[in-house]
Amino acid sequence: MRxxxxxxxxxxxNTYWVGHYDEEAGFHCNPYLIDDGEEAVLIDxxxxxxxxxxxxxxxxxxxxxxxxxIILHHQDxxxxxxxxxxxxxxxxxxxVYNPLRASFFIPYYGxxxxxxxxxxxxxxxxxxxxxxxxxxxxxxxxxxxxMVTYDTRSKVLFSSDIFGAFSFDWSLYARDDYLEAVKxxxxxxxxxxxALENVARKLEQLDIEVIAPQHGSIITDNIPEFIQxxxxxxxxxxxE
Amino acid sequence: xxxxxxxxxxxxRRETAILGREKVGxxxxxxGLSIGEDGKVAVPKGMEKQKLEELARxxxxxxxxxxxxxxxxxxxxxxxxxxxxxxxxxxx
Numbered sequence: 001m002r003x004x005x006x007x008x009x010x011x012x013x014n015t016y017w018v019g020h021y022d023e024e025a026g027f028h029c030n031p032y033l034i035d036d037g038e039e040a041v042l043i044d045x046x047x048x049x050x051x052x053x054x055x056x057x058x059x060x061x062x063x064x065x066x067x068x069x070i071i072l073h074h075q076d077x078x079x080x081x082x083x084x085x086x087x088x089x090x091x092x093x094x095x096v097y098n099p100l101r102a103s104f105f106i107p108y109y110g111x112x113x114x115x116x117x118x119x120x121x122x123x124x125x126x127x128x129x130x131x132x133x134x135x136x137x138x139x140x141x142x143x144x145x146x147m148v149t150y151d152t153r154s155k156v157l158f159s160s161d162i163f164g165a166f167s168f169d170w171s172l173y174a175r176d177d178y179l180e181a182v183k184x185x186x187x188x189x190x191x192x193x194x195a196l197e198n199v200a201r202k203l204e205q206l207d208i209e210v211i212a213p214q215h216g217s218i219i220t221d222n223i224p225e226f227i228q229x230x231x232x233x234x235x236x237x238x239x240e
Numbered sequence: 241x242x243x244x245x246x247x248x249x250x251x252x253r254r255e256t257a258i259l260g261r262e263k264v265g266x267x268x269x270x271x272g273l274s275i276g277e278d279g280k281v282a283v284p285k286g287m288e289k290q291k292l293e294e295l296a297r298x299x300x301x302x303x304x305x306x307x308x309x310x311x312x313x314x315x316x317x318x319x320x321x322x323x324x325x326x327x328x329x330x331x332x
Binding site: 026027165166167168169177178179180181183184185187188234235236 | 253254256257258259260261262263303304306309310311312313314317
């Protein structure tokens, strides 16, 4: 059965995929939204081209004025560029969370919100409900300033580019051969095996039920195997 | 020992994950080859190197740069293991 990609799709309790499915594209972006009652958190809202589609879904899921926090896992345009548009529409200040090393670059998008630079593993955004979103730095996977977010309540890992994939034959949830598609994406975009091993070591410490990457498909099965695969993957400068 | 046929199968497996079975099946058929039930490609003896290049070119022409970006490191690593020369389209 085809999923209703025109609507926000709940991937965990009160956690939504709000991306745009472009049937012609070989590369898909996955913004997410956590609706935590009084506060909502927008995660990697996306680029300009997908903005009208994403906005429509965000509005269907929550009142925009409930968005108080925006998480930007690194500095690339496909996840950051629409942030100023949301700032214009939200009638109060929002706070942006971004890895320290990326935080010097995001003002160039015209982002005016207060930016909280994430400096260390385990720093967290604690929502009014007590829900804790923990940040883990993932340097050089793929950008020097990169991180992931772990929702301690839903056990969803918002993994940014890690476990992203190229996929012409896209589906929201990963199919059997998804790991091969992940390799196709990570091998040419990550600089070294050491950087991947470092990420694997960190992720192995977390109790993850769902991996929600910023590209490609959501992973719910065989999560330890996916993390182990990071240790075995070839990467970037390996052969060049 | 890694052979050109191993390279073809590794590339087809990788492209299937990126492009989907249907698209890859058509491209492989266009090169005069077929994918067996085990997911492996049968190639006439002696034609392996030529078919590797043909397939790489077809993936690129049908679906663009992503296809080559997604498989170059894999194919180059295997080629190095087997001491095999790659066609230019698959080189860095």
